[in-house]
Amino acid sequence: MRILGIDPGYERVGVAVLEKKNAPQEVLIFSDCIQTSKKLSHEKRLLIIGTKLSEIIKKYKPDAVAIEKLFFNVNQKTALNVAEARGVLLYSVSLDQIPVQEYTPLQIKVAITGYGRADKKQMLTMIEKLVEIKKEISTDDEYDAIACALTAYAYKGANKKFST
């Protein structure tokens, strides 16, 4: 089973494709950080986010998608932009009829470390134990996307179904 994890954002979207084989570890097949320049118009930035995700879905054909849920942050303008980008990401996934599951940051931390207040370092340590990573990862967004995909495996193992 191949899962695409997404860490939604407006300037930066983390994406990671993981595969569960018979080995104890999940394997990282692909990861990237989709970035959109501040110089572009709002609608161009959304267009890049949607079309790049569609390309990744087409290339890696995930069986399911796991995406992080949004919470409000202090900057309301940022929150709305990220929500608009997240809508585009969900729409691109739905156009390809791939089942999608959403997880809160708390659910992700608990799934990876067993501890809801885990810090970034604790998360990284566990991710590197849980996943076979043979490529270089240059952004936190990619690690966040991997963590989200791992959470989907954890929930799947616990017989929680994906919505379709």
Place this chain on the structure above:
Amino acid sequence: MRILGIDPGYERVGVAVLEKKNAPQEVLIFSDCIQTSKKLSHEKRLLIIGTKLSEIIKKYKPDAVAIEKLFFNVNQKTALNVAEARGVLLYSVSLDQIPVQEYTPLQIKVAITGYGRADKKQMLTMIEKLVEIKKEISTDDEYDAIACALTAYAYKGANKKFST
């Protein structure tokens, strides 16, 4: 010049296609309210919003799109859902490479009535003077979409360019 006005929403999206001919009034070509049922999953609702808008764009081939800007409201969950839907709407427009312009509720009220605190009744009275409407309109969302499209004509007349 044909303009598609959009009043963004999650449960209800108002859409209206107006055409400017040589007559003093703009003509309403089409209007509708895209509705999504609460019984559907979040991603299905976004899928309906995007695919219905794409169908309307394909059928009516607008030269430009005018969409209302979002403001935060008291219900943060609602605001995020509407923002996600708005992202899908902007993405669908951008996929078809149609120039889009965004207007605040204040800009729309001023453009239609000359008064930033105009109420719903004042808006309706002016819309019915400004636009030739031969069909029955059943929702406020459609009137809001018409008002947004009218604002684009007003700005266009004032030589404000559409972004592309």
